[in-house]
Amino acid sequence: MQLLNIGFGNLVSAEHLLTVVSPDSAPIKRLIQEAKDRGMLIDASFGRKTKSVLIMDTDHVILSAIGPEKIADRMAGELAYNEEELES
Secondary structure (H helix, E strand, O other): OEEEEEOOOOOEEEHHHHEOOOOOOOOHHHHHHHHHHHOEEOOOOOOOOOEEEEEEEEEEEEOOOOOHHHHHHHHHHHHHHHHHHHOO
């Protein structure tokens, strides 16, 4: 299982991650509200401004204070690290 750091010591399973999006659009704001109403919202931003929204295949929606680009960079770095580990 591959874990991805989404900030403040919080980790999510990279295998269950569907997408990382910015929280600025109206459809994403509705998605956040609907997840909150269903009890499927996880706020991992620790009270800071939400910069990215992670949508999981488990129907959970996770808020993070780290931007989508940085999360993508971390995921790409983890994949490169794991490929190097397999080659050794």
